[in-house]
Amino acid sequence: MKKIKYIFLVSIFALTFANAQSTSDTNFRKPVSETLKKIETLFSVTINDDRGLLKGKELDYSDWRIEPGNLPLSLTNILAPFELMYFKQPDGTYIIRKYENHKVSVDKGKERLFYLESLYSTKEEWEKRKTELKACMIESFGLDKAPPTPKSKPLLTPKRIYKDYSVENIALEILPGVYATGSIYKPYPLNKKAAVILTPDGHFGDGRYRKDEQYRCAMMAKMGAIVVGYDLFAWGESLLQFPEETHRNSIASTVQVLTGIRLLDYLATVKDADMTRVGVTGGSGGGSHTMFLAAIDDRVKVSAPVVMVSSHFSGGCPCESGRGIHLCGNGTNNAEISAMMAPKPQLIVSDGKDWTLAVPELEFPFIQRTYELYGKKDLVENAHFGKEGHDFGISKRMALYPFMAKYLNLDLDKVKNDKGEIDESTCVIEPKEKLFVFGDKGEKLPKNALKDINKLYEMFGEKNLKVYEVKK
Template sequence: MKIVNVHKMIMLLFVFVVTQLRAQTSDTNYKATLQETVQRIESIFKIKVVDDRGLLKDKTLDYGLWRIEPGNLEVSLTKVLTPFELMYFKQPDGTYQIRKYEHHKISVDQASENLKYLVDLYPTKAQWETRKAELQACMRTSLGLDKAPAMPKSKPILTPIRKYKNYSVENIALEILPGVYTTGSIYKPFPLPKKAAVVVTPNGHFGDGRYRKDEQYRCAMLAQMGAIVVNFDLFAWGESLLQFPSETHRNSIAATIQALSGMRLLDYVSTLKYADMSRVGVTGGSGGGSHTMFLAALDSRITVSVPVVMVSSHFSGGCPCESGRGIHLCGNGTNNAEVAAMAAPNPQLVISDGKDWTLAVPQLEFPFIQRTYELYGKKNLVENAHFPTEGHDYGLSKRMAMYPFMAKYLGLDLKKVQNSKGEIDESSVVIEPYEKLYVFGNKAENLPKNALKDINKLYEMFGEKNEKLPEVKKN
């Protein structure tokens, strides 16, 4: 019986080998399964490929093994994965993970090569200034800012002021385009000084938007320190939902409206006699971190920026409100590290963590940004606060890094938020319920009659057509 079993095993092995050889002849375009091809790459380069989503299964590749270049791992992986809209990501443990192609993501290795290429483009300050001007012009055009209708002359809708110890809050709806209202809250020092710095805070994709506790904490704390703080909703988020349904947040024009919202809210604040427009900061996390970088890069009024958990050379934002207008194609290819560097030489604090796409900032993106600041002789004006054991949020530790930086460069009084031990203390902040933060009322009773609710007409304002395909709902 044992001899028979051995013979069967030999025959099965023979059939398998012959089958494989037959599958790889020119008569069949040297077909090979994608799994087999990747296994050969693993063997040649002594690496481990992780396909935890089963993306390599049931795929056959013409000339599969012929696509492998023994001397170049990255080229080999790219050549066998690209026909199936797949890509690889090298992980910190040295493995290579397979993922579907996404235009806003590349591998850290590729990002590193891209940054080296960019460094060689502008070895001097003059060359960088030329590059920066080219990027700014392209970003404005890509976002459609150059086609935006003028802001209506209507007065902003403001709720009664709510006064707390050392600060006040009022809600605002600003008509930034005909019938399009940006909604938010304005926190101010109380009593008001003769001149106050300004901080604008774009929201990110964190659950409850500007109603969140951590959002209220940072706004109220900055106000107590002496700043006018303008916090606003994302497009089709928060009270903006009264005009545009949530699915339209994933229309690319969301990026345009959010950038325009920050700029036109600054236009409004600049009319306040007690606003010191020579001291203007911007900070936000996640998607708000993207728009922090965009505003600092495009609006010359911004003098200090703190982008949080978003500066990355290998991830440009998974939401169309960040990466949907092609701004990262500007200058024949850019990324968020270079966009962040456009803030130079103004003070900038890059906040990153170890559990999202900012994990490599201290080694990769921050030195690149520092190098741009060095062109101005201002290397000391850019800093990085990295939290290797933390994840994607704008939590307490990140706020504690931001407060002293904003105080230092915006001329704010940090002592006003310190306790008797000299510690920054957020306990003075009153966390308001949602309904107090509404500008249009609990039942939207104050929504203006001219409020636009047609996404197609919004596109038409910019001379565009809405070509966004409807989302397919899964059962």
């Protein structure tokens, strides 16, 4: 009886103490902004809350969460309870932003690369991880559940003939009722086997109709390649099937990867296509899908992801990061996915005004290390344009052409002028109407064209978690 009474008294004391802790004035609660000012003083840094995300936010034991000598941990301790995070800017200041799964600070990206380096130090260890990553990516994208390619023939428009190249538009049924749309640029006349280059479109204005994509497709065709530029899902002519808002469905990522794979399947049936010489290059979102396709499809022999390789950014659109592939291998990033191309030739194009700003000092050495495991360090290159921004501009294209020529055995002289300079001026920039395959008003869209995003998910045994009005 005394023992029971003792336990009862101890329990009452514990409850009373816990209640006192929760209601006492010693929880050191204070505005988060005040603690961050203290951090600024302690670490001699500047922290900007330019979006007012800290307004009205208070935290128990706020100052106690400061970890002496460790600024990253201190900031994380303070911000994480509010699903906020910090980003270090090029000028050394820090800004506060809402948590986003696809974006972390540069120093967090650096930490991740150090961790990844610890996982493998030999070619054999890397090959094992690479195999695991590839299998996980295929499963995450849902490619293992994709229905077979329909047996329909591709829809092709009449060719337009220009100086040293031709253009025809294509619609390829990659899934029942789902058409991938693009344009095929070929050397003209085409009298010998030609290399194959895919150029997935990125999130730039005017899609694949814009000048820079037409330039690079035409130029590489002049050099001796069959080049296919193609639309993103729910962009360009794909909008005839799926409304613009569905581009931000995660299934868009699956369809875009599958488009590249099934375009290569189709090109393998083209008489003059040399499938031993296959390249892929795209910028921004197209850069993401350049990396994905190169990592998954062994037919890709040369890759050039443009303004997208980053250890701290994996793409702000679900069409890039919506399928959870960056959770593969207990956590990966685009730098490691880029490294999966090793030991095959790869050109990484970066700039100083987007998430690729640190590539020369951070991601490129990490990727080079993987190539070194094969003794092929020289097969990966970085063209960095520190004063430029997020585009596929002329300087980036001028870096691309010699690289593709070198490793796909193309004729760079075909695109040089009398001064020996690479010259794009002989390429014809077509109005977007000429690049349509379904007609000016979509009147040639096949009758079986799918317009229900929910049924697209069902093809993969999934359910759409977003609800849209079905397009009639």
